[in-house]
Amino acid sequence: MICVLILAAGCSRQAAPLAEVPSPADSARTAPEAVVIEPTVEPAASPTPDWLSQPGEVIDPENVMRLREAAVLPVGGEAYQLRWSQDSQVLAAFSSAYLLALRPVGLETLTTVVLQAPIQLLDYSPDAGWMATSSDPLKVDLRDPATGAVVRTLSSVGVVGAAFSPDGQSLVVASSDNFKAEVFNPADGSLRETLSGFETAAPIYGVRFDAPSDRLIWFARATVQVMQLPGGQLGAQLNHEDSVSALALSPSGSVLAAAAAGTQDGLFTPLLQLWDPTSGEPLGRLVLDEPAYGGMDFSADGRLLALSVGEVVMIYDVAAQQPLAALNGHAGGVQALRFSPDGTLLATLGMDQTLRLWKVVP
Secondary structure, three states: OEEEEEEOOOOOOOOOOOOEOOOHHHHHHHOOOOEEEEEEOOOOOOOOOHHHOOOOOOOOOOOHHHEEEEEEEEOOOOOOEEEEOOOOOOEEEEEOOEEEEEEOOOOEEEEEEEEOOOOEEEEEEOOOOEEEEEOOOOEEEEEOOOOOOEEEEEEOOOEEEEEEOOOOOOEEEEEOOOOEEEEEOOOOOOEEEEEOOOOOOOOOOEEEEOOOOOEEEEEEOOEEEEEEOOOOEEOOOEEOOOOOOEEEEOOOOOOEEEEOOEEEOOEEEOEEEEEOOOOOOEEEEEEOOOOOOOOEEEOOOOOEEEEEEOOEEEEEEOOOOEEEEEEOOOOOOEEEEEEOOOOOOEEEEEOOOEEEEEEEOO
């Protein structure tokens, strides 16, 4: 059974104090006007091969050629992001107005959430179990996806985005106030630190966590910079000739991969560029057949890098800087992809509104 949660407009526009857990009276004021939970029909998944439920091999350069499509699941809500729980038992696909959380083995749907404007879903953490939502630039609401209730409200200024760390123990809120980011403890709402120092001439920027929960990636058009937590020490500024369309940081934090066009052998062409994010030293660049948009991720051990190039998922050996496999299946561009933390599955999400799971065949 899927629960459809409709969050109606009508949340209070008044920012709550930092880290306040709403009292019953506050909850009545900040909760959605209507929360309707209705049973709906399970999405029809493709037949699941028996080997999907069996223990899998960790995907590595030696077996990546045996990756096969293990399951296909229709996904609604124009989802364009993916998140895994740290134990690899929960996978979520979501957009600013939709969330689907499921168990990969058995394709059991855990919840489906639909949000109505002006409420927007900024991020979801399977480990914390909360959605970060906003309908007001002065706050971020943490919500229970099962009920829609506001669990905690975090006050900020000029909220333009928010992202959980991979382990769900931190939430970074990006602010339009002088390129500032605030890192909160979602468990109690306390503000851990306020970070700045990223400089760019671009009027639009973003900040997010990647594989290591102690690193933030700042990015704006052609500029990328990695920041160490706590303390906010910035690595080298990584500048590209064109806007960065996809990026990822290796689990060790030692390699940053960025897709951006640049000049190679006298030609301006799509490139995959590898950097040492601390020193700024270029580690390599590979020519792509076409620009890579959206999906890019390192495997759990950092040996493989997957990225979406049109409808194809390309997988590279990071050390050798060579392509190892090309995965075909989506009927539209691949918007997001994520290796599971245990390294046994690769999830891809396409513009064809399907979620696909890939696994090494026995």
